[in-house]
Every structure is written in C-alpha cells, then in structure tokens.
Amino acid sequence: MSSGEEVKIGMLGMGTVGGGVARLLERNGELLAGRTGIKLTLQRVLVRDLSRRRAVDLPPQTYTTSPDAVIRDPAISVVVELMGGIEPARTLISEALKEKKDVVTANKDLMAQHGRELLDLARRCGRNIYFEASAGGGIPLIRPLKHCLVANRIRCIIGIINGTTNYILTRMSFDDMDFQEALARAQELGFAEADPSSDIEGRDAAYKLAILAGIAFNCQVDPGELYIEGIKNVTRADIHYARELGYTIKLLAIGEEKPGGLLLRVHPALVPLAHPLASVHDEFNALFIEGDLIGEAMFYGRGAGALPTASAVVADIIDAVRSRGRGEGSPHPGKPEQKKLLPLSVLDSRFYVRFLAQDLPGVFGALATAFGDEGVSLDMIIQKRKKNGVAEIVLVTHTVSEERFQRAMEKALRLPTIRPEAAVFRVLE
Amino acid sequence: MSSGEEVKIGMLGMGTVGGGVARLLERNGELLAGRTGIKLTLQRVLVRDLSRRRAVDLPPQTYTTSPDAVIRDPAISVVVELMGGIEPARTLISEALKEKKDVVTANKDLMAQHGRELLDLARRCGRNIYFEASAGGGIPLIRPLKHCLVANRIRCIIGIINGTTNYILTRMSFDDMDFQEALARAQELGFAEADPSSDIEGRDAAYKLAILAGIAFNCQVDPGELYIEGIKNVTRADIHYARELGYTIKLLAIGEEKPGGLLLRVHPALVPLAHPLASVHDEFNALFIEGDLIGEAMFYGRGAGALPTASAVVADIIDAVRSRGRGEGSPHPGKPEQKKLLPLSVLDSRFYVRFLAQDLPGVFGALATAFGDEGVSLDMIIQKRKKNGVAEIVLVTHTVSEERFQRAMEKALRLPTIRPEAAVFRVLE
Numbered sequence: 016m017s018s019g020e021e022v023k024i025g026m027l028g029m030g031t032v033g034g035g036v037a038r039l040l041e042r043n044g045e046l047l048a049g050r051t052g053i054k055l056t057l058q059r060v061l062v063r064d065l066s067r068r069r070a071v072d073l074p075p076q077t078y079t080t081s082p083d084a085v086i087r088d089p090a091i092s093v094v095v096e097l098m099g100g101i102e103p104a105r106t107l108i109s110e111a112l113k114e115k116k117d118v119v120t121a122n123k124d125l126m127a128q129h130g131r132e133l134l135d136l137a138r139r140c141g142r143n144i145y146f147e148a149s150a151g152g153g154i155p156l157i158r159p160l161k162h163c164l165v166a167n168r169i170r171c172i173i174g175i176i177n178g179t180t181n182y183i184l185t186r187m188s189f190d191d192m193d194f195q196e197a198l199a200r201a202q203e204l205g206f207a208e209a210d211p212s213s214d215i216e217g218r219d220a221a222y223k224l225a226i227l228a229g230i231a232f233n234c235q236v237d238p239g240e241l242y243i244e245g246i247k248n249v250t251r252a253d254i255h256y257a258r259e260l261g262y263t264i265k266l267l268a269i270g271e272e273k274p275g276g277l278l279l280r281v282h283p284a285l286v287p288l289a290h291p292l293a294s295v296h297d298e299f300n301a302l303f304i305e306g307d308l309i310g311e312a313m314f315y316g317r318g319a320g321a322l323p324t325a326s327a328v329v330a331d332i333i334d335a336v337r338s339r340g341r342g343e344g345s346p347h348p349g350k351p352e353q354k355k356l357l358p359l360s361v362l363d364s365r366f367y368v369r370f371l372a373q374d375l376p377g378v379f380g381a382l383a384t385a386f387g388d389e390g391v392s393l394d395m396i397i398q399k400r401k402k403n404g405v406a407e408i409v410l411v412t413h414t415v416s417e418e419r420f421q422r423a424m425e426k427a428l429r430l431p432t433i434r435p436e437a438a439v440f441r442v443l444e
Numbered sequence: 445m446s447s448g449e450e451v452k453i454g455m456l457g458m459g460t461v462g463g464g465v466a467r468l469l470e471r472n473g474e475l476l477a478g479r480t481g482i483k484l485t486l487q488r489v490l491v492r493d494l495s496r497r498r499a500v501d502l503p504p505q506t507y508t509t510s511p512d513a514v515i516r517d518p519a520i521s522v523v524v525e526l527m528g529g530i531e532p533a534r535t536l537i538s539e540a541l542k543e544k545k546d547v548v549t550a551n552k553d554l555m556a557q558h559g560r561e562l563l564d565l566a567r568r569c570g571r572n573i574y575f576e577a578s579a580g581g582g583i584p585l586i587r588p589l590k591h592c593l594v595a596n597r598i599r600c601i602i603g604i605i606n607g608t609t610n611y612i613l614t615r616m617s618f619d620d621m622d623f624q625e626a627l628a629r630a631q632e633l634g635f636a637e638a639d640p641s642s643d644i645e646g647r648d649a650a651y652k653l654a655i656l657a658g659i660a661f662n663c664q665v666d667p668g669e670l671y672i673e674g675i676k677n678v679t680r681a682d683i684h685y686a687r688e689l690g691y692t693i694k695l696l697a698i699g700e701e702k703p704g705g706l707l708l709r710v711h712p713a714l715v716p717l718a719h720p721l722a723s724v725h726d727e728f729n730a731l732f733i734e735g736d737l738i739g740e741a742m743f744y745g746r747g748a749g750a751l752p753t754a755s756a757v758v759a760d761i762i763d764a765v766r767s768r769g770r771g772e773g774s775p776h777p778g779k780p781e782q783k784k785l786l787p788l789s790v791l792d793s794r795f796y797v798r799f800l801a802q803d804l805p806g807v808f809g810a811l812a813t814a815f816g817d818e819g820v821s822l823d824m825i826i827q828k829r830k831k832n833g834v835a836e837i838v839l840v841t842h843t844v845s846e847e848r849f850q851r852a853m854e855k856a857l858r859l860p861t862i863r864p865e866a867a868v869f870r871v872l873e
Contacts (some may be wrong), residue, residue: 153738158591289723307472309752311746313719313744317738
C-alpha cells in the first residue's frame, strides 16, 4: 500500500445505502485518505434510471445503466454491490470476482443463501468478498468475530438483530401500545416497511443469524432450516407479566454449539432485566457472544440506516484495498466444517406460559399436576382474576427439555378448565 | 502468508496474562492454526525465576532469565511484552523493534505514557506495535475503532473501563453495601488489588482513556493532564437518591472532541437507567462511542482476566503475522494531529448536588435563590428530613457551564443554613 493511493470503486445500485456511501465519501473522504493513505473515488455507478436526481452530485458520466461498464472497467479494483435481492446481484458479483475485482456487499439475502458459494468462487479467483454490512448494518460484528475473537471457541451468539421488531417490542413495553399500534408507529418513522412480514415473522433475523453463525461456528448454514417464530403472538399482557417477573420480551436470534451440532433458532424470549440484551431498546441491535476465552461480550449499535451501513461498507472497502496489497486469498482461510443442525426438540430451556382458565376451585392444582406428572417443575407462578369468571395463570418453569415441556403442555391443554389459547415463550437463562 | 506457517513467539514475562497466553496456545492452538493457517509456538519466555513451577508445561529450555535470549533470537518474529510497568519494558520493546521484531503488548502504563514514542520508533524500524489488550483487556476496542469505524469522525467516547470500581459501585448499588464493604468484597474476589488506589482514584481509567482517546481522536494524550476524580466520595445515600431520580452512578472516562480541542475526564457520574452504560454491571467494562456515521455504538465485555486478555494478545499476534506478510509499516498511518486539551471549565453539564441543611423554614428558598441568581436552573428536587433537625436536599440542575455551576455552589455553601459537606456529581445526558 503506497501512501496517497487512489482507488477506483464501482458501485452497483444507488438506493439508500448507495446514497449513504456517496455522501460519506463526499463528507469524510479526505479524513479517510488522511487516516489510511487511500483515496476512494466512485468511478462508475450502476443505476436503473439515468434521469433521476440524486442527493449527491457525482459527475454525470459516473452513472451507467450497463453492469458491464462497472464490473469490466479495468480501472476499478473494488466492486460494491448494494442492489439487494438474489438476482442479478449474484451473477454480477460472480462476474466481478472473475474479472479479479474484490467485492464488498451489504446483501443479506444473498450472503445468507449463497454466501458459501460466493466465498468459494472468490477463493478460486484469488479475490475476497466482504460483507460486514449484511448482518449488522453499521455494527462491527463480522470483523470482531473473525479477527478479534479469532482464538476463541464461540459457545453461543445471541442477537437482537432486527430493528423493526425491537422497535415494536420496545414501544409495546414502554408506551403500553399493542402490536398493531406499535407497528403503525414503526411504519410512520420508517423503521418498518409497508410489507413488514419478513421482519415480523423473523425471516430477516434468521438470514442474519445464518450469516453470523456461519462466521462464529465456521460452517455453512441454510437459513431455510432454522426454527423461526415471529413476534405476532406477543401481547401487552405478556409484556406486563414478564416485567412483573423481572423480564423483558425480545426477539432473539440464537446460535449455540452443542456436542452433536448446532442449535439455531429465532423466537421471542423473556430476557432477564439485568442481562445486557435487556437494555437494547428501540431500533438498536446487539450481538451477545460467549467465547471460551473472552467469556461474555456484546456489540451494540444501529443495525440499519444509510450512514451506519455506509460506515461498514467503507471499512470493508479499505480492508479490501489493504488485503489486495498483501496478496492474501480469502479472508476466510479456515475450511468450513460440516456441522449438523440439531432439531429444536433437543433444547433445554425455561418456559413462560400464560393460561386462561375457568376461575374455579382446583383449577390451578390440576394444572400444576399436569406439569408435575411430566417432571416439569415450576419456578414462578402468578394467578390473577379477570372478568367473567376467567382466571389468568402465568407460570415460569425451571429448565426442562423442549420435548418434555411440550408433552406437559398437551396434557394441560386437555384439561376441561383450561382454554386452548395459551401463550408460550422461551426464557433466556 | 503461506498456509500452515509456523511462527515463533518470544514472550517477556510469565505472570497472569503470560500464563493465559500459554494456556490459550495449549488449549486452542490447533483451532487457531486451522482457522488462520498460522501455528504459534512459544520459543523463548523471559522469567525472573527459572525454578518456579508453572501452570503450563513448556519445554524447560523455553525459559530464560536473559532478555537478549528473547529479543535477539533470529527465529523469533513477534515479541510479546507482558511484564507491565515502564522499565525495563520500554527499553526491551525498543530493542525488539530495532531487531525487526513486531511487538504485542498489554502494558497500559507504558502505552499511555510512551505510546507515541514507541509507535514512532516502530514506524522508523518498519515494524508494528499492537496493544489491544492494554486498554480494554479482552474487549475488542482498538481494532474496531481503527478499522471498523475508520470512516467515522468520532464525537465522543464514554467508557466504563475500570472493573474494580465498577464492581464496587455495582455492589453498593445492588447489595446496599457501603464503599469499604464493597471494596473488601472486591479484594476477596480478586477484583481489587491489596493497594487499590490506582483503581479507586481513577488513574487506571485515565491511562486507558489516554490510550483510547489517542486512537479515537488521532492524537497524543498525556494522561497526566486529564481531569481525574475517583469514587471515594460516592456514598450509599447518593446511589439511593440517584436511583430515585432514574439514574445509576458509574465511574466514567469521557473523551469529547469540541471545537477548540479535546475535553478528557474521569469522574463518577449519574447515568440514566435507560442508557446502555447503565447496564454494565460488576467487573464488566464497556466503551460507548458516538461517530458521525455510525451514531451510537457500544462494545462490552471483560476488561481484565488472564484468558480474556490473552484472547486479545493472541488476536494481535495473528494481526502482526498477517501484516508482516503485507509489508505494511505501522498500522497507524495517519500522522497524529496536535490537539489542545481543554480545561474542565469549558464543560457544559447537568449536576447532581446533595446538601445537608438545617431543617428550618426558608432554607430551600435561599438555596434555590443562590442557584437562580447565577442563572443555574433546577430540573429535579428532593428534600427529606433526617434526624436531629438536619434536612437533606438533593438537586439536579439543567445543563449549565461548569464555571457558572461552581460559582453557584460557592454562593450556596456560604449560606449559614447549609453545611459545607455537599456531594456533587456530574450527570450524563
């Protein structure tokens, strides 16, 4: 790396994050050059519509509607893919690697579903692909996991990695909103999309978990195989009871290495109020990590947004330029290991259950017996009378296997005094 | 970097952290080699006493009492300094750099006081010096600040970077202990040293702040010039009042870039309970960062301990080996800027004050007038009767300049009804 080197960047896509990268280079480009000795220039930018006005003034000849003009420009050494979606991003990245460009991408869907294939291709091409922004937006996650914790055996990662659902749950918790109100508020503020289903149903978090688990546990993870449960069933009542018991409810993405393989899951969970993840509010994200050396660590910040994401993209570009100088192959030299994904039934967990029951003598006894008979012991109990002769019974179990718990639940729900609409959430230890 | 490269390490010192590095390599050395292609071997280790038994079995000829046997061994490419203190560490590191070794150190005192000199020497020698473990123990702080946030202008860093004081304040807060009890407990558990003054008085945190501010603001900071206030004056009463007002008390190390220069300070402060730093309990550390792109971010983990610190040391070694391959000079290519350290008098802050007053009519009015006359307006007030005709009055001001606040305090303390022993703490916004 020579001092004051100019590096020409090709960018595919000029949406929110692309605009963020352009603004960043305009605003902090000189600072960056002073710090790194690398001056980044946006040489060509692929757009759909040449006539559209942009927030940042680039020379008009920068824009092109031809992908080849970007990925085959010999002056360009790093291609930044910010189009999103699988195609044509996948094909264009592959072509760029074959053209001996390094690639930086913020594409979560692509890296979750085709990450390993692209990493392999990059290795074969002697180039690198960087994707820090794909999983954590602006928060440094992949680089710390890969570099700073390189000597650690990661035992588990627990993430709040979807800003939309965290914003919704925070508003439900602090402003006593119900789910629909909080969702509407998130949409107003731009924290939720018009179609929020990928966020709400946990798929977005599952994709990010697949990427992060791939790094943490050095393996390939198919996001389609994860257990996924969204936040639609979280009610204000559950949030209130959780708080009474010393917990808050968060959508967690959890990856654990167990003796037989990996257990990966996305679901809402009760988080103890003293746990660092309990203080991750609003649209913020965080990844909590347990390593055999470092113990517990957490990285916290903004998981989305134009400038935070651009911050991660540009850090990746700088890394790409520096690694190019050192002639390294892939930054992922460890061969991925084959690891089995374990079914949820092997999970040991505590459980929170809220039952609706007839307010009659003996109801609680019957319920407790149903649990006791299956060997599920109870840690905390709240029973409150609602109107119309209905009682609400909230239980938190001690640690028990998922299988055993589900058997107890079946038995409980067969009791004539217990209504079928019970709410069940797992509890983080 | 070739695959499966063996790299020979020389280590100066075999105390807690040195033992941690040896255990790490024994336990996770193969894992590390699989991930990085780099096999680390402890070639020579400088110790004071050859006859002492060690927790890890290294070949007896590894140990030496001669520094030269380590730093002049041509087979050794990276020297790890874990002796602590200024001398002989400073001289040995300088010699090692001149011998064209890269250096990794966890030496806080040395990097805080002579960091720039050693970085300059490293640059002149064409070598690098790495010091991740010197400021954050096991928590990745320096690498994320330098690499992941490279495009950001850092506005401020706020750290809980002393585990001893954080443990003491946590116990005072949660277990209602007074300072002496909590300190004794910390000493029992090994979280505080027999002579805890450097921790308690804030000097340890100031050294770490000097290192981190040097990185965040790209300048040289003399730790002797920082404003430092320890935790000895924090009482149970203040912790209770703080909680009543929605705060917890933490020892903070704060660095801010302001128009005229840097404002750096270590002092206890009231932290709003919803702030991410409020949930950093026990011996844990965290660094909260505000960057112009990333917004707010936080890194959390263990700031001390043999294995967490060894984890950071070994990550640095790997980085040193990789950078060696790429023929890079110092990892700190940006020339340090000259930045003025601003005096505390330019600070704008909110303040918490607890007065003891005679429980007479008009006392509070006189106090409020003393503040009002100086233009200090009050945000929160608690007045409680104590025994023997003494009232306790707690105020939290709106934001005001340090200077103006100090004038108001002088005036208040001159009131005949107010006792001189007031407690004053700054409040984090």
